[in-house]
Amino acid sequence: MSYTLQYGQIWPYLPFLLDGALLSLQIAFLAFCGGLFIGTLGAAGKTFGGPIVKRLINVYVVFLTNTPQLVQIYFLYFALPDVGILLSSYVAVLIGMTLNAGAYLTEIQRAGFESVRQTEMEAAETLGFSRAQQIRYVIMPHVARVLFPPLSNHYILMTLGTSMAAIFGVEELTGRAFNVNAETFRSIEVFSVTALMYIVITVAATAILAVIGRVLLRARMRII
Amino acid sequence: MPRLDIVDLKAAYGSLTVLDGITVSVGSGKVLGLIGPSGSGKSTILRVLVGLLKPAAGRVLLDDVEVRYSNAGDVKRVRDQLAIVFQQYNLFQNMNVLDNVTIAPVKIRGRSRGEVEQDARELLAKVGLADKLKSYPDELSGGQQQRVAIARALALKPEILLLDEITAALDPELVSEVLDTIRVLASEGMTMLIVSHEMGFIREVSSKVAFMADGKVVEMGAPAQIFDAPSEERTRDFVSKILRH
Numbered sequence: 037m038s039y040t041l042q043y044g045q046i047w048p049y050l051p052f053l054l055d056g057a058l059l060s061l062q063i064a065f066l067a068f069c070g071g072l073f074i075g076t077l078g079a080a081g082k083t084f085g086g087p088i089v090k091r092l093i094n095v096y097v098v099f100l101t102n103t104p105q106l107v108q109i110y111f112l113y114f115a116l117p118d119v120g121i122l123l124s125s126y127v128a129v130l131i132g133m134t135l136n137a138g139a140y141l142t143e144i145q146r147a148g149f150e151s152v153r154q155t156e157m158e159a160a161e162t163l164g165f166s167r168a169q170q171i172r173y174v175i176m177p178h179v180a181r182v183l184f185p186p187l188s189n190h191y192i193l194m195t196l197g198t199s200m201a202a203i204f205g206v207e208e209l210t211g212r213a214f215n216v217n218a219e220t221f222r223s224i225e226v227f228s229v230t231a232l233m234y235i236v237i238t239v240a241a242t243a244i245l246a247v248i249g250r251v252l253l254r255a256r257m258r259i260i
Numbered sequence: 261m262p263r264l265d266i267v268d269l270k271a272a273y274g275s276l277t278v279l280d281g282i283t284v285s286v287g288s289g290k291v292l293g294l295i296g297p298s299g300s301g302k303s304t305i306l307r308v309l310v311g312l313l314k315p316a317a318g319r320v321l322l323d324d325v326e327v328r329y330s331n332a333g334d335v336k337r338v339r340d341q342l343a344i345v346f347q348q349y350n351l352f353q354n355m356n357v358l359d360n361v362t363i364a365p366v367k368i369r370g371r372s373r374g375e376v377e378q379d380a381r382e383l384l385a386k387v388g389l390a391d392k393l394k395s396y397p398d399e400l401s402g403g404q405q406q407r408v409a410i411a412r413a414l415a416l417k418p419e420i421l422l423l424d425e426i427t428a429a430l431d432p433e434l435v436s437e438v439l440d441t442i443r444v445l446a447s448e449g450m451t452m453l454i455v456s457h458e459m460g461f462i463r464e465v466s467s468k469v470a471f472m473a474d475g476k477v478v479e480m481g482a483p484a485q486i487f488d489a490p491s492e493e494r495t496r497d498f499v500s501k502i503l504r505h
């Protein structure tokens with residue numbers, strides 16, 4: 037068996053693939069932000085809410101962290117039309133990933149909220165801090181520092197997870213790679229270049245996040 | 261002048277009565293040493309004084325004015341005048357040494373940063389940490405952290421300082437550096453309430469010592485009396501046991 041690598045053939049498709057990579061980044065970013073919003077509410081509800089609120093949030097978290105994300109998106113894309121809700125593939129993927137992230141980020145952030153040291157709060161209280169000042173000066177900086185590394189990790193995972201959008205025909209990086217492959221039949225070249233693009237994206241994101249975390253929050257993070 | 265009177269104070273955690281009628285007082289510039297077995301309620305007295313636990317009964321008088329702990333204004337006033345240092349230092353982990361010391365005077369009291377920083381540098385120099393201003397708590401030894409906590413308490417210029425087992429979490433070789441700091445404060449006339457198991461130290465710095473057991477003050481008197489000639493059986497037991505160690 038001999039196979040001659042011909043990267044030249046897919047060279048013209050590079051801008052097309054890069055464009056797809058931008059869409060991947062966009063999906064990951066939007067879903068992460070949405071998930072962060074849900075996760076903050078969820079974690080606050082689980083930490084400070086009443087029993088019914090806690091129960092409801094639990095149901096949400098258990099359902100979404102114990103079913104495959106693919107099934108969740110299939111549900112949005114194929115099952116919802118049966119009850120009259122039609123979503124485009126892009127929207128279905130975005131909503132699916134947002135809801136999924138919301139569940140995971142609820143759990144991650146709750147752990148951060150709970151790691152606030154009661155003793156530090158008491159010290160703040162006896163120094164005369166009001167409740168709002170305790171949140172502002174003690175809780176928030178602590179939570180940000182503790183949560184930044186796991187949130188960064190989840191963001192990286194989500195970036196890679198966007199590739200499942202290809203299944204629904206969304207033309208993000210993987211979807212476009214699939215199309216280029218169908219046109220050129222240079223599978224090794226197409227998918228190795230695609231893999232390399234994912235690596236560059238995640239390694240760059242990891243490094244940037246680690247620098248931000250270390251400089252701004254004194255978080256313990258390795259820069260690659 | 262700061263003077264603190266505690267009259268028949270009672271406090272409970274749920275149904276567990278922890279303070280069962282405590283009456284003690286500290287005069288201006290005096291040091292009251294609180295000793296007693298574990299669980300006797302020493303820490304609880306300090307927690308009630310700074311408003312972390314509401315008293316169930318009894319009175320606390322600060323300069324002859326009663327403190328109503330159910331009244332937010334009174335609690336604020338008492339926190340302006342009393343400062344507490346905890347056994348576990350409880351420094352703000354996300355702030356460096358200088359910020360730990362300056363945050364309350366600047367953000368809570370609204371004093372000018374320049375002036376507060378000047379004071380903080382002096383205080384930190386006094387506790388031997390002039391070269392650690394930019395360090396974070398997790399970069400310091402236990403003894404250093406405890407001295408930062410003392411400086412943080414002093415930065416609010418309290419009239420009375422409450423110290424709860426401030427050397428208990430320290431390695432023996434670090435204890436003396438913290439105790440030296442307190443000795444200086446005592447000699448400068450700081451009014452203090454000190455809970456400690458360091459009997460030699462308590463004896464040396466206290467004007468008066470109260471021995472507690474089961475939420476009550478069993479015996480109170482001059483250090484020489486409590487340590488050399490206790491009149492109560494329980495005091496004698498405790499003192500002889502602890503001094504033998």
Ligand SMILES: Nc1ncnc2c1ncn2[C@@H]1O[C@H](COP(=O)(O)OP(=O)(O)OP(=O)(O)O)[C@@H](O)[C@H]1O
Pocket residue numbers: 273276278296297298299300301302303304305
């Ligand atoms: N947060 C709490 N909830 C319930 N009970 C508590 C709490 N804190 C203390 N207690 C109980 O109150 C009693 C007095 O505790 P306190 O901490 O005042 O004792 P102490 O004299 O300071 O003891 P030690 O020398 O061990 O520090 C103990 O029986 C303790 O178990």
Ligand SMILES: [Mg+2]
Pocket residue numbers: 302303304424425
């Ligand atoms: Mg105690």
